Amino acid sequence: MTAIDPSQITDAERDARKARLFTRINKADRWFQVLGLSWLTPILKAAAGDNPRAQMSEIWRLLGVPLLAIAGFLTLWATLAPTVQTSLGAVPGPAQVWTEAVNLHQDAVAKVESREKFEAQVAQLNERRIQQGKEPVERAYTGAPSYYAQIWTSIQTVFFGFLIASAVAIPLGIAAGLSPTANAALNPIIQIFKPVSPLAWLPIVTMVVSALYTTNDGFFAKSFLNSAITVTLCSLWPTMINTALGVSSIDKDLVNVSKVLKMNTWTKITKLVLPSALPLIFTGLRLSLGVGWMVLIAAEMLAQNPGLGKFVWDEFQNGSSSSLAKIMVAVLTIGIIGFLLDRLMYAIQSLFTFTNHR
Numbered sequence: 001m002t003a004i005d006p007s008q009i010t011d012a013e014r015d016a017r018k019a020r021l022f023t024r025i026n027k028a029d030r031w032f033q034v035l036g037l038s039w040l041t042p043i044l045k046a047a048a049g050d051n052p053r054a055q056m057s058e059i060w061r062l063l064g065v066p067l068l069a070i071a072g073f074l075t076l077w078a079t080l081a082p083t084v085q086t087s088l089g090a091v092p093g094p095a096q097v098w099t100e101a102v103n104l105h106q107d108a109v110a111k112v113e114s115r116e117k118f119e120a121q122v123a124q125l126n127e128r129r130i131q132q133g134k135e136p137v138e139r140a141y142t143g144a145p146s147y148y149a150q151i152w153t154s155i156q157t158v159f160f161g162f163l164i165a166s167a168v169a170i171p172l173g174i175a176a177g178l179s180p181t182a183n184a185a186l187n188p189i190i191q192i193f194k195p196v197s198p199l200a201w202l203p204i205v206t207m208v209v210s211a212l213y214t215t216n217d218g219f220f221a222k223s224f225l226n227s228a229i230t231v232t233l234c235s236l237w238p239t240m241i242n243t244a245l246g247v248s249s250i251d252k253d254l255v256n257v258s259k260v261l262k263m264n265t266w267t268k269i270t271k272l273v274l275p276s277a278l279p280l281i282f283t284g285l286r287l288s289l290g291v292g293w294m295v296l297i298a299a300e301m302l303a304q305n306p307g308l309g310k311f312v313w314d315e316f317q318n319g320s321s322s323s324l325a326k327i328m329v330a331v332l333t334i335g336i337i338g339f340l341l342d343r344l345m346y347a348i349q350s351l352f353t354f355t356n357h358r
Contacts, residue, residue: 021048034347036339039063092325097332100325108146115141145306151333154307157224158296158341161231162289168232169239169288170281174269176240177247177277186240194237198230198295202302205229223305230299235292242284246277282349289345293338308334 025048029041042058045051074094081093092100118141126136145153176183209225250273258268274281300309312330315323 018048022050030350031347034343034350036343086324088319088324089321092328096325097328100322101329103322104147104326104329108148111143111146111149114143118143147311150307150311151337153224154296154300154309155337157227157300157305157307158231158289158292160224161228161296162235162292164228165232165235165288165292166239166285169236169284170243173240173243173281173284174247174273174277176244177250178269178273183244183248186244190237190240193233194241196234198234198298199302201230201233202226202299205233206303223303226303227296227299227305227307231292231296234295235288238287238291239281239284242280242287243277246280246284247273249280250276278353279349282345282353286342286345286349289341290338293334293341297334 022045025041025044028044029038032038032040039059039062042055042062046055046059078093078095081091084091122137122139129136172182172186176186206226209222209229213220213222213225254272254276258272263271296307297309297312299305300307301313302309304310304313308330312327315326315330
């Protein structure tokens with residue numbers, strides 16, 4: 001196969017190749033925005049030769065300014081932290097927090113190894129018992145959960161509560177948006193219960209779950225249900241309100257067309273209502289997931305249910321010299337996970353809608 005001499009490429013062909021390259025970059029830009037990496041687009045465009053000076057201005061705005069702000073925040077934190085004395089000593093700076101983050105990672109790895117060693121020993125014991133004609137024994141690992149295990153517990157809980165809330169809120173929001181009567185019925189309930197704090201819901205949820213969920217060997221632990229249902233009760237409202245708003249804002253001409261075509265209710269909802277209201281529905285879902293994540297941490301702290309909230313409270317109660325740094329690691333972890341959850345919902349929204357809400 002003969003290689004093409006670059007000198008033989010015409011200006012038209014070169015322009016066509018550049019146009020295709022920019023088209024690919026523009027398509028990729030949509031996902032860069034979803035992932036919070038929109039600063040990659042001007043870098044790629046500058047590398048492709050698209051007005052490097054203008055692209056450098058965009059790079060500075062999208063990447064340079066945020067990095068400068070973060071650096072300024074870390075510098076201010078490191079400078080002011082030693083001047084604030086608490087009962088546990090000075091407030092830890094970025095270096096101490098990073099050290100504790102590394103320690104928590106190492107501790108998590110050690111706990112995983114300890115659990116695997118325990119399970120291997122139990123497996124060997126049962127193998128010997130089977131060879132001896134005895135029944136195998138069941139022994140549960142009783143070691144403390146690792147930091148990563150507590151993170152995973154919180155993520156599972158918030159998604160469980162969020163999915164239940166979405167399954168309830170979206171149909172009710174559609175009903176409120178389509179029917180003035182349903183809206184009149186739901187509106188006072190929303191206005192009364194929307195401002196209620198999770199700290200008020202939690203005792204009620206705990207008592208109800210304890211009364212109704214009497215088994216000790218069910219599929220879900222009571223502590224898990226307490227936290228998840230509290231998340232559900234507090235994250236219902238943004239999705240319900242935004243769904244109702246989205247449905248009620250549908251173009252009246254489209255509604256009239258559905259009447260002319262004599263669409264039944266199901267066809268009207270699936271073919272007309274949902275596609276038109278999806279942007280606002282997803283806005284409500286993103287808000288609900290954020291609210292649910294904040295509610296969950298508070299619920300775990302108050303009820304001492306497994307998860308990141310309990311980790312924060314345990315470290316506060318522990319009162320060791322490293323407790324403050326560990327709490328700050330947890331705070332940063334909570335913030336980062338909250339950001340990633342929002343990006344996840346935005347990615348799903350991008351698959352189903354054509355809006356540019358960020």
